[in-house]
Amino acid sequence: MSAPGTMLIVGAGQAGAWAARTLRESGHAGRIVLCGAERHAPYERPPLSKGLITGVSSVADSEVLGLAEMEDRAIEFLPSLEAVKIDPASRAVLFGDGQKISYEKLLLATGGSPCRPRLPGLDSPRVHTLRTLDDALALRRAFAQAPRTVIIGGGWIGLETAATACSLGCSVSVIEASPRLCGRSLMSPVSEWLLERHEAAGVRVRLGHGVTALNDDADGIRVRLDDGSVIVADLVLVGVGMQPNDALAREAGLDCGQGVRVDAACRTSDPHIYAAGDVAVLAHPRAPQGLRLESWQNAQDQGVAAARAMLGQTVAYMPVPLLWSEQYEHMIQIAGFPNLAQHTLWRATPGGGRLYLGVDTSGVTVAAVGIDAGRDFRAARKSVEQNAQAPLAGYQSCDASAPAGSSANSELTA
Ligand SMILES: Cc1cc2nc3c(=O)[nH]c(=O)nc-3n(C[C@H](O)[C@H](O)[C@H](O)COP(=O)(O)OP(=O)(O)OC[C@H]3O[C@@H](n4cnc5c(N)ncnc54)[C@H](O)[C@@H]3O)c2cc1C
Structure with missing residues (x-):
């Protein structure tokens, strides 16, 4: 049975938090449940590769929706709770602890997880990925020793972390398989500028090379490249993109591409289920395969738009993508x-x-x-x-x- 008035949000990140806040601000009087797999209240991810590692910003600075505000707004926050199954027919979500929550409307704001390439040695304790606050805190501890650092992937997260590591006195190499930096999201002259800037800071950038294996030994971790060369490091960050967390939606039979397909009202192929943020693929005239954005601004704006649509308001969310990065x-x-x-x-x-x-x-x-x-x-x-x-x-x-x-x-x- 559905639960009239219950707005259930799965994923307590940027999009989920803004949706919860907007539902209440827009006058929803019923139950709002925000559940997230992480143990933290919703926080912003941009500082994770920047000020949070250097110590310029604190965990508190990153908060998006704090416990006090959630209490004030009567938003039921369920941390450390993973949704494991959606039953669209009965409009209910099953959670890892066995509880079931019924909904009138459901928002999927489950974001994404770092891609982990099939690479021998990837399970070494010296290898990191960066998506969560806990990942960033682990990196902050590791960078305190100014480790020799190899970053696999010359995209935004790799380059921001390279700049951060440089500022902490680490020696840094970036390995990028494609011929240029941020190749999927920049015109090539800007990639060239980025390359020059990183090289000027002392980062060794290897373009057009893949990593074939990682091996721990007494001196560190040996990063083997496809030309046979080896870089010895203390720390490896794998930053080769993210996979949308769309498994729940797929298993529930929702229409998915590289993420959960939504229309301009953030509606999925099920009229009671919405999606927003990094997990959502928007039907967009300029993107034949659909537009999936990995940006702070989109997560916030689409979270707000989804909340309004869940309340029956007319919504036509058709953004021009907007992203920022801070490096050096x-x-x-x-x-x-x-x-x-x-x-x-x-x-x-x-x-x-x-x-x-x-x-x-x-x-x-x-x-x-x-x-x-x-x-x-x-x-x-x-x-x-x-x-x-x-x-x-x-x-x-x-x-x-x-x-x-x-x-x-x-x-x-x-
Ligand atoms: C290190 C880093 C730096 C960034 N820097 C910038 C920047 O400078 N500028 C910019 O524009 N963008 C930046 N971004 C991108 C931006 O932060 C993301 O686009 C944004 O966080 C996406 O928000 P979201 O709510 O869609 O997903 P997320 O913030 O990832 O939140 C999704 C949440 O859902 C939870 N979840 C997943 N599955 C389940 C489940 N089954 N049950 C319960 N909970 C679940 C996850 O644990 C997670 O907490 C950065 C991202 C990262 C990782």
Whole structure:
């Protein structure tokens, strides 16, 4: 039997927390249950690869929805509790401790888990992944010894942790299998800038190489690369992406791709079940396979949107992706769809920053990347949101050593 008035949220991360808060703020008077597999109250993950490891920020700074607020808002918080099965027919969720909670509406906000490649030696105690607060606290303890560090994966988490480790005096190598850094989420000139910045900090970056094995020995852990070379380290961080935690949804027969498929109202293929955050794949006109975002902003906004939709409000959540990263002293902001860019333009911004625009074949700005570009980035982000033609004046093309307005780039104005 369903439970009229009970809003059940599985996953107490950024999306789940914002959904719980929004349900109450939007006037829901019934039961709100927020359950999470972790032992902590909801917290933000961005500090985990940055200030939480260096000690600049504390665990308390990362809180998204504290115990006191949950008590005030009568949100029932069930930590350390894993949902193991959804029964859509009876509208109930079964938990690891044997209890069953019935719902009127269910939100899946289960996020993702780090990918673990099949690699001999991956079970070594020197090998870390980074997704949770407990992972970050373990890394903080390990980095206190300034270990020789190898990071497998040159994506956001790998690079942020590389910068953090450098700032703590570690010697750092980054191994990336593809030919460039953050290849899935940046235009290549920005990847080149990142490479230069990390190398300038002393990070040894090996692009186009995979790791074939890890072996512990008396001197540390030996990281073997596919060209036969070996790097000896004290600590290895595996940062090769995440898998959406969509097993519950799959087993319940919900439509899934690389995550749980949702529409603009955050609804899954079951009208009583919603999904938000890293686990949700949104049907989106610019992404034929669906759009699954791994970003703080999306987790918050989609959590809010899902809560409103669960209350029957009209919701049309169709975001322009927005992400930021902090590495060394730099703030890097990305808006839009860098993978759709055919050309890249750039210009310097006041104060020593850089602004890159990704432009498609018809001259539309499909992505903007700011490096310490503050206000200029915000203006460029608006252009992306409005599908505006790229403003060529003042920009240089990254595709040829010619100014963007020259004949070499005339197709951009078409
Ligand atoms: C180290 C790190 C740094 C990041 N830095 C940035 C950044 O600088 N900028 C940015 O934009 N984004 C950043 N992100 C991404 C951003 O934090 C995520 O996109 C966001 O946390 C996703 O929120 P979520 O609620 O969807 O998932 P999560 O925050 O992962 O929360 C999901 C929760 O669900 C729980 N759960 C899973 N399965 C079950 C189950 N069966 N039963 C109960 N509970 C379950 C999990 O334990 C987890 O607590 C970072 C992520 C990480 C890991």
